[in-house]
Amino acid sequence: MRGAALYFLESTMEYDKSKFKSMDVSFGYTGIKLFDPSELDKAQLGYSVHPNGEPLTGMEQGDWQESWVVIGHITDCGDPIFVDISTDDLVVFTATHGRGFWVAELISSSYYSFLAVMDKFLKLSQDRSFPVELENNPMTRAEYDEFVSFVSDTAKISDTFFWELLVSDEESGIGPEI
DSSP states (O other), X not given: OHHHHHHHHHHHOOOOGGXXXXXXXXXXXXXXXXXXXXXXXXXXXXXXXXXTSOBOBOSSTTSBXXXXXXXXXXXXXXXXXXXXTTSTTOOEEEOOSSSSSOOOEEEESSHHHHHHHHHHHHHHTTTOSSHHHHHHSOOOHHHHHHHHHHHHHHHTOSOOHHHHHHTOBGGGTBSOOO
């Protein structure tokens, strides 16, 4: 069965895996893990392909799209981070899993701008990777505002809520208004 799933992945998804970068950034209780290129086929299981090899993609609203490729996940909840390989810029999205349908949320207008944001996120996470570190070294309002502004400018997105929530610090009262 596992071989069938990998055959499906290799035969239907043609993209250059070497473009993708492995990265793991922790911030307090959360973070983002980007898979190594060698893990990308396996990462599609449960999204574009069932473990038995059957495709899980569709053309209807709420279906996982054939052009979406999972490249990572949010570490505290497991929601996927994925790119749309049908776009030249490899637009980056996330979506909440476990709802029975998919609603893609834009988090970067291109994969390369996403990597720039991830580098900034990595710098912000220094000495804040674990909850105790974040408690001992809380983010300032200026750092938060600078990060959100950087995301908006670099990722070329108007809605930065995903990133705001990712770096929010309830203890310090820093984060998006919910």
